[in-house]
Amino acid sequence: MPAMLEINGLTKHFPITRGFPKRTTGWLKAVDGVDFTVQPGETFGLVGESGCGKSTLGKTILGLYQPTAGTVRFQGQVISGVSKAAARQVRRQLQYVYQDPGASLNPWWTVGWSLREPLRVHTQLSRQEIAERVEEMITAVGLAPHHLPRYPHEFSGGQQRRLALARILVLKPRLIIFDEPTAGLDVSVQATILRLLQELKERFALTYLFISHDLGIVRLMCDRVTVMYLGHIMETGPTEAIFQAPAHPYTQALLAAVPKPEIGPWQGTLLQDEPPRPDALPSGCRFRLRCPSAQDDPCAQSEPTLQEVAQGHMVACHFAQRTCDLVSGRAA
Amino acid sequence: MSASSYRIEASTERVAQGVKPLSPRIKSRRTVNKSNAPWQVARIDSQLVGDKGIGAFCIDHLEQRATALFTRIRGKAITFIPQDPLAALNPLFPVGVQLRDMLKWGMRRGRRAREIRAHIISILQQVQIPSPAEQLRKYPHEFSGGQRQRLVIAAALAPAPTLIIADEPTSALDVTVQAQILLLLKSLVQERGTSVLLITHDLGVVAKLCDRVVVMYAGQEAEMAPTASAFTHPSHPYTWKLLESLPERQQGDIRGIPGVVPHLIDPPPGCRFHTRCEFAMPRCMQHQPAAMEVLPDHWVRCHLFPGEGSYACHA
Numbered sequence: 139m140p141a142m143l144e145i146n147g148l149t150k151h152f153p154i155t156r157g158f159p160k161r162t163t164g165w166l167k168a169v170d171g172v173d174f175t176v177q178p179g180e181t182f183g184l185v186g187e188s189g190c191g192k193s194t195l196g197k198t199i200l201g202l203y204q205p206t207a208g209t210v211r212f213q214g215q216v217i218s219g220v221s222k223a224a225a226r227q228v229r230r231q232l233q234y235v236y237q238d239p240g241a242s243l244n245p246w247w248t249v250g251w252s253l254r255e256p257l258r259v260h261t262q263l264s265r266q267e268i269a270e271r272v273e274e275m276i277t278a279v280g281l282a283p284h285h286l287p288r289y290p291h292e293f294s295g296g297q298q299r300r301l302a303l304a305r306i307l308v309l310k311p312r313l314i315i316f317d318e319p320t321a322g323l324d325v326s327v328q329a330t331i332l333r334l335l336q337e338l339k340e341r342f343a344l345t346y347l348f349i350s351h352d353l354g355i356v357r358l359m360c361d362r363v364t365v366m367y368l369g370h371i372m373e374t375g376p377t378e379a380i381f382q383a384p385a386h387p388y389t390q391a392l393l394a395a396v397p398k399p400e401i402g403p404w405q406g407t408l409l410q411d412e413p414p415r416p417d418a419l420p421s422g423c424r425f426r427l428r429c430p431s432a433q434d435d436p437c438a439q440s441e442p443t444l445q446e447v448a449q450g451h452m453v454a455c456h457f458a459q460r461t462c463d464l465v466s467g468r469a470a
Numbered sequence: 471m472s473a474s475s476y477r478i479e480a481s482t483e484r485v486a487q488g489v490k491p492l493s494p495r496i497k498s499r500r501t502v503n504k505s506n507a508p509w510q511v512a513r514i515d516s517q518l519v520g521d522k523g524i525g526a527f528c529i530d531h532l533e534q535r536a537t538a539l540f541t542r543i544r545g546k547a548i549t550f551i552p553q554d555p556l557a558a559l560n561p562l563f564p565v566g567v568q569l570r571d572m573l574k575w576g577m578r579r580g581r582r583a584r585e586i587r588a589h590i591i592s593i594l595q596q597v598q599i600p601s602p603a604e605q606l607r608k609y610p611h612e613f614s615g616g617q618r619q620r621l622v623i624a625a626a627l628a629p630a631p632t633l634i635i636a637d638e639p640t641s642a643l644d645v646t647v648q649a650q651i652l653l654l655l656k657s658l659v660q661e662r663g664t665s666v667l668l669i670t671h672d673l674g675v676v677a678k679l680c681d682r683v684v685v686m687y688a689g690q691e692a693e694m695a696p697t698a699s700a701f702t703h704p705s706h707p708y709t710w711k712l713l714e715s716l717p718e719r720q721q722g723d724i725r726g727i728p729g730v731v732p733h734l735i736d737p738p739p740g741c742r743f744h745t746r747c748e749f750a751m752p753r754c755m756q757h758q759p760a761a762m763e764v765l766p767d768h769w770v771r772c773h774l775f776p777g778e779g780s781y782a783c784h785a
Contacts, residue, residue: 329726354717397674
């Protein structure tokens, strides 16, 4: 069976322009050579700080941005750089949930109209069939058909997320990309939404790509996690391996920074400063300037590549193997 | 006044009524969990800023509040750290000018420009903005998100207030920057002995930062306790459920709280949480529970606790 999503060397550079007539003075490397594979039925997490290229990556996969280089394969078929008509066929099965679902629902349309719209665009179903499908999906997300004649502002934040989900599910997609699926929700509502996502995944045999900066949610939901920093993959592997034995100093710092709901001070090393601007990256390892264990050689000299330190656990750090030996030595 | 703004007005009055009996005074640092009703909390905040200034921010004296009184307190004895620093800073003026203006209002008259400038620079140093003298001429858009948050913290600290109200000061920031900012805020207020009222929905931030915590639900205080006590002995069903909903505490099936927060224009009778509470009894639908001190300084508003000082373990 081909992988649900296969990404090879995906790169997206944005030109930085200045003056009149416009000159390109530099390139902003938002996504810089990213490879990963998402298997069918998997929940794949993509984490990193803001500005690390997570959302750009999501939008490039979807074809909203044309990649500068690299390919995206969806179920074995190349979907990057193909014609618009061909891309539209694929996009039915590959859906994207935006950060703010309230803003992605048209405030002047009833919810029913918004939910029927994708079916009118993408399918030739009859009016009766469309109505049946919409009713099926609005019930599946925990709302009722009597909500259909209402307008988006009549719903709470959590309900708006459910509506956005229903609107995507009517097309029966295979892969859904979530960009910060629960940003701006209370923890109690967030938990109900996450539970719904798990139920829907089982019921409709979906594959999820989770883009989030909330490590708690990622740990709860994902089978595998990829940590990005300034457009590069720093570490990728099974969720428990990443959270139990993070091998990259950036992942370690990211985990240490999360305020855990337990009394007591922060544990571990906290990072200083903020990420450098992605248009002026340092030489060698791009994390070097904030890294607690960086050294002039080799960190400033060469950019580390992803190396496998354990089964399916890849780390882009010159000292990855040493860190892993330390961690396993401590555990033994 | 339009009809809709009048309705909001009416409901905030009810919100205020709910808060009165449980917390007559703000003591030191404490936290309100705002439970997705930002404007009610914002209004409560303005009510906390009530009476005679330092040491007596009494909510009981709501009726006597006067604009002149507020002008004496606001931005001086009590300052505010907003949620979104980009919206709080004027994009058309350099940050130095904005900080200077805030300080002119916040400090005693007759300060010289040079003194004010020196004061601003020292404050910016304290919030760890590199080479502050050169930053004064920059505009807000030239700073990163974390730096902008540091700027508004500097603005809140500059008049040497006794109370800082921080409304979700780090909700727009990444975890690594959030940790930096929270630790900075903590050390600065400890140094100066300033009290902070931190409004947040992140229980992790509460655990790391706060001495005491108030959990609010639908405009009422459900529970008020020292932070350690609230995390080890959560007593109100809403607090249990809230802690259970945290991704870090999930085991097996993900659990949240079913239902939605009630509409505050027409809140449910009796206990406001009874519509979503799995322990709801007939009594809960009719009588509003009174606040009970179940542990030292640990107050709960729930019918499950029959009498003063009785702590029943429901775990």
